[in-house]
Amino acid sequence: MKINEALKIINATDTVRAKVADGVxxxxxxxxxxxxxxxxxxSLYHLGWSAITADFDTCLGDDVDVMDLARVMDVVQRLICTPVKDRFPEKKYCLRWISDKDNCKNYLDYSSGMxxxxxxxxxxxxxxxxxxxQLKKDNPRLxxxxxxxxxxxKGDED
Structure with missing residues (x-):
């Protein structure tokens, strides 16, 4: 499970919210x-339940719905079972031709197979x-x- 996916599910509940800061x-x-x-x-860089610190007595309170808490626990279980490298979204790139002409950026498109x-x-x-x-591995000269x-x-550009 990706971190953004976990945040989305938790923040969709009525009584619980989550946020990420500094890898936590x-x-x-x-x-x-x-x-x-x-x-x-x-801790988003650790596996298993040892990555979790809980303070249910002080900050859980009566305001958290039991179904929302169950959903959170399910999401947390899936998150901590996901390998650390798979939790973070993979970066995305486009290829921009170096010599722009007429102040216009030229990008490469390969959707047609050419x-x-x-x-x-x-x-x-x-x-x-x-x-x-993989493209670099297949074409080392390139x-x-x-x-x-x-x-x-970035996120909203693709």
Whole structure:
């Protein structure tokens, strides 16, 4: 399970919220206003239940619905069973041609099975980091060019 997926599920509950800061997921009752009022803290870089610190007595309170707590525990179980490297979203890239002409960025599109130039990043082929690594492995002479052309695509751009 990816961290963003876990956050989305937990934050969709009526009485519990979660947030991530500095590699730690904090789970709070929604009615508590202070960030240090978490009832569960999960280290995102560790596996198993040893990654969890709980303070149910102090910060859980009567405001957390038992079904919401059950959902949180299910999500936490799936998260801590996911290998650490698989919890984080894989970076995505497009390939931008180096020599832009007329102040227009030129991106590479491979959707038709042939390399083509497009002017918008939204029209370019988006590659996962692992796909670019495989492309470099399959074409070692192109590896320096791929590294020079790759441009990270942030969340809402793809």
């Amino acid at each position: 997921m904090y789970v709070h009752a929604k009615l508590l206003s202070y960030d240090d009022d978490w009832f569960m803290r999960i 390399w083509d130039f497009v002017e918008s990043k939204n029209e370019a082929t988006i590659f996962a980091e692992s796909e670019l690594e 590896a320096p060019a791929i590294d020079a052309m790759k441009e990270e695509v």
